[in-house]
Amino acid sequence: MEEGSCKRQCEPWRVLEFYSGIGGMRYSIMKAGVNAMIVEAFDINDVANDVYEYNFGHRPCQGNIQTLSAADLDSYRAQAWLLSPPCQPYTRQGLQKGSADARASSFLKILELIPKSSQPPLMIFVENVVGFETSDTHSIMIEMLAKAAFVTQEFILSPLQFGVPYSRPRYFCLAKRKPSSFQCPLFNNQLLWAPGPLLDNDANNMVNECNQPQESYDQWLPACLPVENFLEFKNPTNQVETSSSLKLPTIVSIEVSEGDEGNGSDFTSASQYFVPLSLIKRWGAAMDIVYPDSKRCCCFTKSYYRYVKGTGSLLATVQPKTESKASSLEEQHLRYFTPREVANLHSFPKDFRFPPQISIRQRYALLGNSLSVAVVAPLLGYLFAEPS
Numbered sequence: 001m002e003e004g005s006c007k008r009q010c011e012p013w014r015v016l017e018f019y020s021g022i023g024g025m026r027y028s029i030m031k032a033g034v035n036a037m038i039v040e041a042f043d044i045n046d047v048a049n050d051v052y053e054y055n056f057g058h059r060p061c062q063g064n065i066q067t068l069s070a071a072d073l074d075s076y077r078a079q080a081w082l083l084s085p086p087c088q089p090y091t092r093q094g095l096q097k098g099s100a101d102a103r104a105s106s107f108l109k110i111l112e113l114i115p116k117s118s119q120p121p122l123m124i125f126v127e128n129v130v131g132f133e134t135s136d137t138h139s140i141m142i143e144m145l146a147k148a149a150f151v152t153q154e155f156i157l158s159p160l161q162f163g164v165p166y167s168r169p170r171y172f173c174l175a176k177r178k179p180s181s182f183q184c185p186l187f188n189n190q191l192l193w194a195p196g197p198l199l200d201n202d203a204n205n206m207v208n209e210c211n212q213p214q215e216s217y218d219q220w221l222p223a224c225l226p227v228e229n230f231l232e233f234k235n236p237t238n239q240v241e242t243s244s245s246l247k248l249p250t251i252v253s254i255e256v257s258e259g260d261e262g263n264g265s266d267f268t269s270a271s272q273y274f275v276p277l278s279l280i281k282r283w284g285a286a287m288d289i290v291y292p293d294s295k296r297c298c299c300f301t302k303s304y305y306r307y308v309k310g311t312g313s314l315l316a317t318v319q320p321k322t323e324s325k326a327s328s329l330e331e332q333h334l335r336y337f338t339p340r341e342v343a344n345l346h347s348f349p350k351d352f353r354f355p356p357q358i359s360i361r362q363r364y365a366l367l368g369n370s371l372s373v374a375v376v377a378p379l380l381g382y383l384f385a386e387p388s
């Protein structure tokens, strides 16, 4: 019998979650419906660990992943490793130092443990930013995985390809140790740009579609839900306004009433989400503004709310008759998406909560580091599936 096949039928897969943050990987494996248990999670950030513990009732192992030994990992008898290492060494905004960046070292150290382990994993899943696939860390990873008898399939996918109006393309590596194999071995050792093999289609028809880098995601937009579906508070003045008849938005209708704090809302005061006029005047031209009926918003980074330029979209709470600059930004009463709304766009479940002591900035920072469950769940479903 193939190694692991009885485990799959009789017991849940034993999974380690490295760089666990607020648990995006854990939510994704739950959403995928994989029969799996997270036997341990690891993260150095105590604020992230507070959030993780609050939601899952288990505090991740707090410390530097770099200090883990092969014997430590063997003790968990895990069959799968899920890893979302720091992305700063590979981001376009960063210095792109790759493996020369100290923040890359813990990931390389973990990979080095694979051949030293007496029980290496059968499956590995890695998430990172676009740019990782051309880094030297990527070359080292692929070489190490090949040496350890893993076959890989790689993807660059965005939530826009899964009906979510959210542009967040990310790199993913799925690896299975031989003799385990993928459901569509046709895509072994390839980088794919479309979710073809994750869908229940004939693989041969998907080859061309998947192998082409996406020049634009526009073709996916018609199938996306509008941004409105992800808002915790619908716009008070969502009706069309002309600038001459423009009223102030009814701010009171997006305030939480007393006692609503526990319902998952992150609103403590509506006013803190409106973008100050001084910022609109200074940075208005550089802001990405979306409307409730928009089918796309920009990636929320960990600096959202601290900076307005390039950190994520802002929502117009007063929708102009035409979406032209004729209606000035000031009249559109721009507000930030709330942390709950960012979590919705990350497809986190409704019962996900932040502990009350976590500040708004910390919430955005943690969410900005996290991932799209809508994308990762089908990838994990595909990774854990056995070929029929």
Ligand SMILES: C[S@@+](CC[C@H](N)C(=O)[O-])C[C@H]1O[C@@H](n2cnc3c(N)ncnc32)[C@H](O)[C@@H]1O
Binding pocket: 019, 020, 021, 022, 023, 024, 025, 042, 043, 044, 045, 048, 063, 064, 065, 066, 084, 085, 086, 087, 106, 366, 369, 370, 371
């Ligand atoms: C890209 S985020 C991953 C977030 C996670 N996937 C989620 O859903 O929230 C990287 C995480 O790795 C943690 N981290 C970075 N370097 C680490 C290290 N050397 N040891 C342990 N954790 C580390 C950070 O605290 C951060 O939470």
